Amino acid sequence: MDRKCLQLNLWTPSISSSSSSLEQNPYFSYCHLLSIDHEHHLPSSPSNLNATKGHDQEFLHLDLTLGPPPAPSSNPNPNPAVEAPTGRRARANPFQKLKGGKSETITAPYPWATTRRARVHDLNYLQSNNIRTINGQVECKVCQTVYNIEYDIEEKLKGIRDFVLGNRWRMSDRAPKCWMYPRLDNCKTCGSSLKPVIGKKRDINWLFLVLGQMLGCCKLSDLKYFCKHTKNHRTGAKNRLLYIAYIELCKQLYPHGPFHL
Numbered sequence: 001m002d003r004k005c006l007q008l009n010l011w012t013p014s015i016s017s018s019s020s021s022l023e024q025n026p027y028f029s030y031c032h033l034l035s036i037d038h039e040h041h042l043p044s045s046p047s048n049l050n051a052t053k054g055h056d057q058e059f060l061h062l063d064l065t066l067g068p069p070p071a072p073s074s075n076p077n078p079n080p081a082v083e084a085p086t087g088r089r090a091r092a093n094p095f096q097k098l099k100g101g102k103s104e105t106i107t108a109p110y111p112w113a114t115t116r117r118a119r120v121h122d123l124n125y126l127q128s129n130n131i132r133t134i135n136g137q138v139e140c141k142v143c144q145t146v147y148n149i150e151y152d153i154e155e156k157l158k159g160i161r162d163f164v165l166g167n168r169w170r171m172s173d174r175a176p177k178c179w180m181y182p183r184l185d186n187c188k189t190c191g192s193s194l195k196p197v198i199g200k201k202r203d204i205n206w207l208f209l210v211l212g213q214m215l216g217c218c219k220l221s222d223l224k225y226f227c228k229h230t231k232n233h234r235t236g237a238k239n240r241l242l243y244i245a246y247i248e249l250c251k252q253l254y255p256h257g258p259f260h261l
Helices: 019-024 026-034 046-050 121-128 153-171 206-211 221-230 238-253
Strands: 004-012 057-066 133-140 147-153 195-196
Touching: 121 133, 133 206, 147 153, 147 206, 153 206, 153 238, 206 238, 221 238
Parallel strands: none
Antiparallel strands: 004 057, 133 147, 133 195
């Protein structure tokens, strides 16, 4: 077995010319204990020390014998019960499963809604089933009078489609102010604003809200519910989730484009 030898040069302050002080010097004693190479002995007299080229510092020559390096372990993970780190943590799945007792399919709350949560029928289905108009309810913020409003599907969709295609590149994946703060109709009784009636999340009239451009009246939790069940990321500010809701509903109505960009 090969043994490697390492030579260290240690310097010490100049030692007194007195032999008694030299013998009591800790560097002198330590050197005699560790010295292995007999060719380099520490000088035994002060005169030899003073003859080292007049320097104020003397060097001690130590040879340290080192053994061979340890053999690499055949098992990189000595504890099989603990998995070795992979270097990058796996990203959590943003599309969580429903809690126990809940199903992805529900009873369709409206003729234009599907049996899947937060999903509506496409435009071809609506036209083939002679669904030309839809309706929903709005309520006065002050006197709480409830009104029933009806929208023409094709007329409202044309305005939304033209707006999205003409301004999508300016939005930067964020809802514009006209979506965040929609213009609401006024109450015929007291003149206050009319807000859409939004009940349980599973019964939200999504098509009515998008045609009336009133999705901005939804709470953040409603938009998160929509993004969850349409397989979209539901983290972020409200303007981000609102933009996702508008684009996703347009995709549902036009499954073959032009919103799949």
